[in-house]
Amino acid sequence: MGGDSIVARRRFDSERGRSVQTDAAVPLGTRGRPLRAGLVISALGVVFGDIGTSPIYTLQTLFNPADPHPVPINRANVYGVVSLIFWSVMTIVTLTYVLLVMRADNDGEGGVMALITLVRRLGGRSGARVTAALATLGILGAALFFGDSMITPAISVLSAVEGLKVIDPGLADFVVPLTVLIIIGLFSVQRHGTAAVGKFFGPVMVVWFVVIGILGIRGIAGHPQILRALSPTYALEFMAGHFHIAFFALAAVVLAVTGAEALYADMG
Structure with a gap:
């Protein structure tokens, strides 16, 4: 095999209910590193695009007069x-998805159907009622995911474009037409597959994360007291002291974690 590195494959043992290592191995040649770098950049565009932009317009929505x-x-x-917002992202995205849900893969595949298949494997032989119940849950989960996939682009793009009104109130009449044009453009590109989307949006998201990282560092340097907000006590005090406002604010806070399901759904 020369200088090639070896990555052992793993398979799921349905009888023992756990993942086991097989003797089969996959050689990774010199093209392994460029491939991994390309996948990382593509993942930034496909998987992390929504998560990386959602908190920005969430704040705009919360404080919009x-x-x-x-x-x-x-x-x-x-x-x-x-x-x-911070603790919602940490709890739902980092704890729930990254540390828990993404570990429940079906031979490297993610998504609702893969999760249902994994549950059936762990359960061994099951009756007709259990099979029907799992199938129903799978269909329901897929329907919710498709619904979210249809609603999220419209809400995300509209919320982002509404920022134009902050710059110039006279641009309010262009918000909806511009949103429609952007959505049409996005869906026209998506029909070519996630690979095409990742190649286009990946570099864009790299620039986006670098820019907001620099702006964030500058903002923290100018107002370091904002780091106090990392304490969950401020979230609890806001909920307890302004419940009538916080109740409606939670609807906008949910926008900050939209797209988290893509972490698991786009696996494999």
């Missing part, structure tokens, strides 16, 4: 909202 239930802008509310 034109919203029916805007959060009043003051120091305590800013700390509370930022803390609420």
